[in-house]
Amino acid sequence: MxxxxxxxxxxxxxxxxxxxxxxxxxxxxxxxxxxxxxxxxxxxxxxxxxxxxxxxxxxxxxxxxxxxxxxxxxxxxxxxxxxxxxxxxxxxxxxxxxxxxxxxxxxxxxxxxxxxxxxxxxxxxxxxxxxxxxxxxxxxxxxxxxxxxxxxVYGAGGGPVAGLVRQARADGIARYIDAGENRWSTxxxxxxxxxxxxxxxxxxxxxxxAAEAVPVTMADLFEAIGYAAAVPVKSWTLAEALATHGPLAGYLAGDAALDAGRLRALGWTPATGDALGGIGGALRDPAQGYTV
Missing domain, CATH: 3.40.50.720 (NAD(P)-binding Rossmann-like Domain)
Incomplete structure (x- = not known):
């Protein structure tokens, strides 16, 4: 084509x-x-x-x-x-x-x-x-x-997660919201x-x-972001996050878990992500370009 x-x-x-x-x-x-x-x-x-x-x-x-x-x-x-x-x-x-x-x-x-x-x-x-x-x-x-x-979306040192890593480095801390139990697909x-x-x-x-099979909790995601940025990881409240980062914090406090069954029925598999161990593995893998 x-x-x-x-x-x-x-x-x-x-x-x-x-x-x-x-x-x-x-x-x-x-x-x-x-x-x-x-x-x-x-x-x-x-x-x-x-x-x-x-x-x-x-x-x-x-x-x-x-x-x-x-x-x-x-x-x-x-x-x-x-x-x-x-x-x-x-x-x-x-x-x-x-x-x-x-x-x-x-x-x-x-x-x-x-x-x-x-x-x-x-x-x-x-x-x-x-x-x-x-x-x-x-x-x-x-x-x-x-x-x-x-x-x-993650990988090759890019995507929105790259901005979260940069923010964590600038702040000297990676922070998820409340208990960090909400889940996002990747x-x-x-x-x-x-x-x-x-x-x-x-x-x-x-x-x-287009999503991997297991969504990640925000607590786990920010643990990996903290590793990539070489900073400690802590929780803060939604009010604190909104005051600092605006509407973006509201999205990160929500849930967005997707079922890719329709795409998998076509024969799709997230081969690269599965091999890396998902977004957490990618954030810890120097070859993916996120770590210090």
Whole structure:
């Protein structure tokens, strides 16, 4: 297939591009700067110059291939509008093919036991737009639509956990909230990239959770973060966490356990994450790039 990947210079998108190329597909990657274009070329993909607000560029790139994998995300407050316009432009230009978009664990019902893809809740606050973003793709008439919901993504020294390690180093302490008994699912970035590729190759549709079998408690996760940052680990209250880190603390205090049964039925296994012993093993493995 000829696949257009948005976010191909980023953490998830570059992993997707590498995996697609390893499977023999042709990959074109969106790149909004010279530096991003260089990263796309380094992966082995063909840069398409532009950003998420360059709608004619997005439309032409989407129409020129067999599939789109959308992993790019604006980080500003205008993210919902920018994402909607970008996805609408790409879908409107396509006549057949596949479109995979990326949302996240908050789209599923909050639970300490893994929940299936259909067990959803209406997200609120800054993430309320995720529900409409999914429906935009799943109900697109002329394309084969699919949604990938990653939980906490880790590996290769990147992902949100890298920020938590940096924060722990800066603070001189790693802190989980209250008893730290809430649980999140996790996935290694290489296994996540394999999930996108498998969904494309199997011509699958619908929503898919890409998650390892056993969610991690926040207490265990922050023990591993403390190890990587070489700092002590302690608990603090939700009020203290919110006062210091804002809404992010609220997400970390919740539960987001995902069941990847639908993806596993396609033949997916989180091979890299399982071999490392999950996110805790990765944070303690110098080869993964998190330790001091």
């Amino acid at each position: 000829d696949v257009f990947v948005t976010g191909a210079s980023g953490y998830i998108g570059s992993a997707v591009a590498r995996t697609l190329l390893a499977h023999g597909h042709r990959v074109r990657g969106l790149a909004r700067s010279d530096a991003a274009a260089a990263r796309v070329r380094a992966v082995g993909a063909i840069p398409v110059r532009g950003g998420l607000t360059d709608l004619p560029v997005l439309a032409a790139a989407a129409a020129a291939g067999d599939a789109v994998v959308h992993t790019a995300a604006d980080t500003g407050e205008d993210r919902p509008r920018i994402d909607a316009a970008a996805v609408t432009a790409m879908l409107g230009a396509m006549d057949g093919g596949a479109f995979l978009t990326t949302t996240g664990a908050p789209r599923a019902r909050s639970s300490r036991l893994p929940v299936a893809e259909d067990d959803t809740a209406q997200p609120v606050g800054p993430l309320a737009w995720l529900a409409a973003a999914e429906q935009r793709v799943l109900t697109a008439g002329r394309v084969r639509g699919a949604v990938v919901r990653p939980p906490i 996935v290694h970035v290489s296994d996540l990239a394999s999930a996108y590729t498998l969904i494309l190759e199997k011509k699958a549709t619908g929503a898919f959770h």
